[in-house]
Amino acid sequence: MTVKRKNIRVVLVEDHPSYREIVSEVIQSAKGFSLSAVFENVDDALRQMPEADVILMDIGLPQRSGIEGVAELKKRTDSPRIIMLTNFTDDEKIMQAIFAGADGYLLKQIPGHKLLDAIVETMDGGTSMTPFVARRVLEAFKTRAEVKDETTENISVREQEVLGLLVQGYNYKQIAEKIFISPETVRNHIRNIYEKLHVHTRSEAVSKAIKQGLLK
Amino acid sequence: MTVKRKNIRVVLVEDHPSYREIVSEVIQSAKGFSLSAVFENVDDALRQMPEADVILMDIGLPQRSGIEGVAELKKRTDSPRIIMLTNFTDDEKIMQAIFAGADGYLLKQIPGHKLLDAIVETMDGGTSMTPFVARRVLEAFKTRAEVKDETTENISVREQEVLGLLVQGYNYKQIAEKIFISPETVRNHIRNIYEKLHVHTRSEAVSKAIKQGLLK
């Protein structure tokens, strides 16, 4: 007697006919998976999207790109998990897809069994990335961030709050209104923040706050 | 007649005896892999490291952590590729390891065959991450960076130069001295930058410049 287990419902969005065939075949022949729908462009997918667990979306679709597709779908409530299928070539788009909120980034030449693994892992709340993509992401990450420097003292909770507003460009008065204190107190907080960060201007404070990840 | 192929030489650094045993077993019994050395702490590993292709390093070692280990090894010429083995718990350390320059981040409970896959993929220049780790990394990434927004016009070379100095906290006069133009011209450049970025203060400009990667 086996426990009745629901299949993982997969939707594929891919314009290239032969690749569409290959992936469809993999999903359909796999135990525990079912292919709910196949679309060849984003517009159709957005209009006719059925209930599903995971969407496999080509990143480089004509007309509306897969990135727009992700962004749209992720706005919906109960959006399924979305895995992007990418080529070696579209390096720039990988980053855009990440910010659009995709849950996985796989190279198209991934073997069938690994694609299935990735779908399961994504269902379990992880983010599947092929090592090539992961490398790109980390490289981009490292160029943007800095390690927190040892001399930076602890910024208090209230100060972090003020610092966050500073980064958004608010002035004394505006910050004061937002957190219901006097502008003079804001000045004092900022003064203290400067001292802790060893800076003397807003720009430097904003710069350090962002680069060192001092916010939130 | 088979082609003679060199084994992938693996080194393991892990303090926990039972886990050490398990991994050693996996490597030794795998075709195409050989276990060159096993260390139980970073100091021994640094002192006696043999030639190897891939190092598997526990991230949470006593005394000198695996993170220090990576940092040290990566300074050496011809450093092998390094894969960190992590637990669910040490979230903060994952980021530190990334900045230390590790080439892979795997959860310890990874099945043997996937560990072997990851070693191969890392050898091929990729970065292997288990989906759990990948998720953490992307979350951290997303909070720090933004996508370049479409409305941002092209910042000219000279303007980028000025913007860079702005981010470093210099004022009109200081920027003027640095690039040998009048402070009034600096004002003009900054004015134009503001217009292109749709901002009205230094803080906002600095913030956008960093988050959108407008520098250099």
Add this chain to the structure above:
DNA sequence: TAATAAATGACGCATTTGCGTTATTGAAAT
């Protein structure tokens, strides 16, 4: 209990900033 730190508030003042307005030069595009 005394010292310390965080959060609050205030006044004065020199400096810096943001913006309106105007103008010249050289290079690139039409």
Add this chain to the structure above:
DNA sequence: ATTTCAATAACGCAAATGCGTCATTTATTA
């Protein structure tokens, strides 16, 4: 040949900023 644009420069002025100095309250820690 002319328009457009980047880079340069200048003046004025209201608003915002950075910093010195001082003070109160409430936690927390030594």
